[in-house]
Amino acid sequence: NAGVTQTPKFQVLKTGQSMTLQCAQDMNHEYMSWYRQDPGMGLRLIHYSVGAGITDQGEVPNGYNVSRSTTEDFPLRLLSAAPSQTSVYFCASSYAGQGVKNIQYFGAGTRLSVL
């Protein structure tokens, strides 16, 4: 199993450009999540999904869109990139379980710079 795969690993954008960060998992996990990590801010939840066709907002959703058409994929879209979106982005997946099985498996991350 590859686990959680994120692409690209690095990206530089100009202000106003759009792009999609890809995330795929091969563990048949119900939950998938996107986080951004900035110095001193920890891991902040952007959007998450509890299953195909179902998404919800996290702590910092503004400026990002998501969709979950399949169990495996959970892309994150930046419609008009801003310098404030410069960050490291992590995708994670987990089982739903009965509240005790939601161990998160993280991808390697995407390092995004917006100029």
Next chain:
Amino acid sequence: GQQVMQIPQYQHVQEGEDFTTYCNSSTTLSNIQWYKQRPGGHPVFLIQLVKSGEVKKQKRLTFQFGEAKKNSSLHITATQTTDVGTYFCSGGGGADGLTFGKGTHLIIQP
């Protein structure tokens, strides 16, 4: 979702000293998880605690879950340079378990 608070935010220790980080919640947690992130890496799951008062050990790491299930601690005995990184906790089931504390950065001076 449930919010967990971690202290301290940064901890400098001399190699060989012990280290402890704490995770606190204002509400009762169904479970708590600990993760470690090495510099430049991604968070990796360490352990999950479920029962009130539970204590688990992994070599030099000792994890505790409070009796009231509102707090937890991670203690490292005799730190080594390989322990450098950020330690995160996450608490609760379902979508609540998707929220993390801000982490404790462990810096080790040789």
